[in-house]
Amino acid sequence: MNNIKQDFTIKDLENISGIKAHTIRIWEKRYNLLQPKRTETNIRLYSNENLQKLLNIVLLNNHNFKISKIAKMSDEELILQSRELAFTTSINDEALNSFKLAMFQFDKQLFNSAYNKLLQKKTFREIFKEVFVPFLNHIGLLWQTETLKPANEHFISNLIAQKILINIEEIQFNNSNTTKTYVLFLPENEIHELGLLYLNYELVLRGFHTIYLGQSLPLNNLDYFLESKNEISFITSLTIKPYDDKIEDYFKEVNAAIADTNHTFIATGNKVNKVKHLKLNERIQLYDSMLDLLNVL
Template sequence: MNNIKQDFTIKDLENISGIKAHTIRIWEKRYNLLEPQRTETNIRYYSNQNLQKLLNVVLLSKNNFKISKIAKMSDEDIILQSREVAFATGIKDDAINALKLSMLQFNKTLFNETYNKLIEIKTFKEVFKEVLIPFLNHIGLLWQTDTLLPAHEHFISNLIAQKIHINTADLERKNKDFNKTYVLFLPENEIHELGLLYLNYELVLKGNKTIYLGQNLPLDNLNYFFENKSELTFVTSLTVQPYDDKIESYFNEIESILEKSKHQFIAIGKKTSLIKNNDYKFNISFFDTITDVLKVI
């Protein structure tokens, strides 16, 4: 099956496009922009083609095309005009729309085509910050509104992770001298790693050596590194783990380890707000976001 999610409610269209359902209904009724089908109980539902057309219409509308003018275009003209606008405006909005479709349709080819177009005119750092971060933020909103299945998030996250790995490996081949050494990991039962993966890329880009240990790592698995005489900086990201009632004891254990070494420890995520005001005497720093960390390293 090519398109696992083939039908969308008007609420789905609102969440994905950012256009209110009321406005979509007006466009539908007044201008015949969309052609929904109806269930046996008379509830509207929309096809992938409807969704793609709506995203193109929104792109044109945001770029000073009047809805009345768009409504007179053929479907082919809407696609062509959207491509021209995307090219003239730096393709950010068009790229994000294409990424949404690739995710909803589980379409790896569309994802790669979109990424390849972007990487021809931008650096990977620019692509990630200007396109992928806004896209990932939107995924978070879609997740909250039940527009996505867990499979959608896993599919697109894995594709983005592949691109980060490829670009990081390319930098590592070029790097010969290192500034500092960072050990990056996620706590036990923590699997949300895209942010940490990108931070790993940025650290390598800045000429550092990184040891990326990945997801779901119990603290005692770091003993080899904690016992290392060289000065290391440990970095972790807290999304769902440790649980709120365990986080203080987790960092108390980290502090007792740091007391015996010169290592530094960086913790990132909103969960750090629970303990960032604690009086830790050794080298533990807390940051809300990856962006905040990048300002100081």
């Protein structure tokens, strides 16, 4: 595929692997572990194969393999040792490496293979909390450092979303907890919905009735539910939107919307810290993360 990222800078490798560029240069010079190309201006450019090799090196090094010993391994031995380690003590690390490579190479087969290996030892809930959450946090870092392109994020996010939806479909819908309805949505122009999708999964798993409205929903689109006499808990996740200069106005609008109702409004995400100083309706609940909310549901 022509749109697969073929070349990585040493800064890219640092951001993806967590190993400082200075250390990578030392490994390269002293042990000849990587063989980058160089531009006419002498800038190092690393291939997908270099990235994969570095991730395997880091996996072994993090589990007490000395760099001097790793350097003596052939490429085939390095891969075999990494796989063996993955099936014993660090399947999460190996999966994270595979997910990173799958994201940059647009490789659905690699993603599914790593996911299916995880399923041999973990439940879906464990996979999401122990592997997908750290991976998504890492994606956020790659965004900040401009290592990641939107196409890469959209590709991997859609694959994870598919797994959540499959697991929701497999749940026996018994709706045993029918005292309230949860309406899940994202604010207008907010598209980062994986956390919200997983919340929907957890609520359905626990027998609650949910209505999933998805991405980019203006508050006035909730009027039908706000006018309901039944108790409703609205849940939203604030990752990017509303922007900082609009966030207080957004919650003031929420405050007014639920003022004369028996509904609750739950917001998660890093944006909630921007409004914790406001005097809000007691039925507005703020949680720093989706996992914090799950602990009290």
